[in-house]
Amino acid sequence: MNGTGFFVDAHGHLLTANHAADGCSALYVVKEGRTFAAEIVAQSPAHDIAILKIGTTQGLPAVFARSGHPTSDTLVFTAGYQTLPAVLARGGSLFNAVVRGGGEPDGEIELVSDATHGASGAPVLNANGLVIGIVTTRLDGQHVIATDADAAKALLAANHIAFEQDDRPQLSPLQDRAARAETISTGVTCFKRR
Structure with a gap:
């Protein structure tokens, strides 16, 4: 199974979708053609998210939006690693998305996006390059839940892992969104015994 994750600090911690990491006999993080064994630090099955750890962060850690929830019709983007060859070839795919509805009370964000199954665990970034969510479920070919x-x-916070949050843009209007998403994202590969 392939998924996506993103680094949250300089100590090798990253977030991904729980279903992309749960029950693996071997779990790896792949970044820029290099493979790192990963371990699960914490899981939240209720929110379908997990914290993984490798030896050291590869690339830049993400910055979370400090405040505010996305509103309907907000443009966002994400990068995912949909296939193992894409992970190994250092190539994620950028997916544009639009928030459908507002921030839901249950902590879910519905997005209109063609993100694929391998995007599970990918960061959802706002126009400023700040993380506002994590892709967890693909509803159909045009809708995902984050x-x-x-x-x-x-x-x-419950696992005493420091992270950065800010409201200042991490991406200028002239910067490439794909490059920002690619810098903080990584492939996650799970092998399960049959």
């Missing part, structure tokens, strides 16, 4: 960033921040 867990909002508050659930991820709560899981990190």
Whole structure:
């Protein structure tokens, strides 16, 4: 199974979808053609998110939006690793999305997006390059569900893992969104015994 994750600190901690990491006999993080054995630090099955750890962060850690929930019709983007060859070839795919409805009371964000199954665990970034959610479920070919960033921040805090949050843009209007998403994202590969 392939998924996506993103680094949250300089100590090798990353977030991904819980279903992309749960029950693995071997779990790896792949970044820029390099493979790292990973371990699960904490899980939240209720929000379908998990914290993984490798030896050291590869790339830059993400910055969470400090405040505010996305509103309907907000443009967002994410990068995912849908296939193992894409992970090994250092190539994630950028997916544009639009928030459908507002921030739901249950901590979910519905997005209109063609993100694929391998995007599970990918960060959902706002126009400023700040993380506002994590892709967890693909409903159909045009809709995905993301867990909002508050659930991820709560899981990190409960496990004493420091993370950065800010409202200042991490991405200027002239910067490439794909490059920002690619810098913080990584492939997650799970092998399960049959």
